[in-house]
Amino acid sequence: MIVDIFNQQNKKVDRIDLPDGIFNVKWNPDLVQQVLQAQLANSRQNLAHAKTRAEVRGGGRKPWRQKGTGRARHGSTRSPIWVGGGATHGPLKERNFGKKINKKMKQSAVFSALSKKLKDGELRIVDSFKLADFKTKELSKILKSILGLRPNVLLIPSSANKNINQVISNIGKADAISSRSLNVYDLLKHKNIIVEKEAINEMEKHYGKI
Numbered sequence: 539m540i541v542d543i544f545n546q547q548n549k550k551v552d553r554i555d556l557p558d559g560i561f562n563v564k565w566n567p568d569l570v571q572q573v574l575q576a577q578l579a580n581s582r583q584n585l586a587h588a589k590t591r592a593e594v595r596g597g598g599r600k601p602w603r604q605k606g607t608g609r610a611r612h613g614s615t616r617s618p619i620w621v622g623g624g625a626t627h628g629p630l631k632e633r634n635f636g637k638k639i640n641k642k643m644k645q646s647a648v649f650s651a652l653s654k655k656l657k658d659g660e661l662r663i664v665d666s667f668k669l670a671d672f673k674t675k676e677l678s679k680i681l682k683s684i685l686g687l688r689p690n691v692l693l694i695p696s697s698a699n700k701n702i703n704q705v706i707s708n709i710g711k712a713d714a715i716s717s718r719s720l721n722v723y724d725l726l727k728h729k730n731i732i733v734e735k736e737a738i739n740e741m742e743k744h745y746g747k748i
Contacts, residue, residue, distance in 0.1 A: 541656070543663045543735060548684045551665055554735065557742055561656050563649040573647035574722045576637040584635065588628025591616045597623070644721075645745060651725040661731045663738070667693070672701045674708045681712065685730055692728035694720070696736035717741045 539562045543552040556562070591597070597616030604611055618626040655661040662684065669676050681689040693714040695702045702714045715724050717737040725731065 539656075541663060543665055544684065545665050546668070546680045546683065554663060554738065556656075556663075556738065560649050560741060560745065561653050561661075563646070563653040565654045565657075566646065566650045569643065570647045570650055570722055570726075573639055573644055574726065576639040577721060577723050579635045579637045582635045584631050584633050586629035587631040588625035590626075590628075591618060591624030594622070594624045647722045648720045648725065649745075651722055652720075652731075655725065655731050660729060661733065663733050663735055665735050667695050667699050667702055667734055669701075669705065672705050674705050677702075677705045678709055681709070681732075684732065690729040692724055692731045694731065694733040694737050696734045697740060698736070699734065718744045 539556045539558055540553055541556055542550045543554050545551045591614065594616045597614040601612050601615050602609065612620075614620075614623075616623045618624055652661065664684070667677075667680075669680075681691060685691055689709075690711040691713075693702060693706060693712070694717050695714060697716065697718075706712050706714045711728070713724065713728065715721075717733075717740040720741075
């Protein structure tokens, strides 16, 4: 698939033949949804935890003797039926929300999302991200010239362009990700995707090994 390459001034400077195995894959919404749900589940933190009677502080001493008081028998003030006692059947941190997804499914979902973005005109190839001072203001101007006033964009730079991650961190609704760390969540989260030309070759080499 042959597409245009743009420069930082949003002008066509060249053309490139994109690999069909990555950018010309049939849209598979069911697979993309399955991989996305697994990714979100695997990143979920289990914070809810209710203390059982073994974890609540205190309650080591028997509140009163077993017989002769006329009151019900109790062994601890931290029993679940006491105020301040442990919880029964409460949420525990041991719960695992993780889901297993094999590498082939992840890869196919990423390729499907990239192909969908390209087909919808939301993916653009640039010749390079060359910044003179590596400042947020300079990168912001470049993004605005390419996409408009309020760019919601994901940058995929080459591995040699490592400083992009620091520069883009202060730009709202903009992020950068390595060509070897592509995932469905980041691809779908952003409206537009800008890929550096050299990153295309890196993607071919990396995903060809999986």
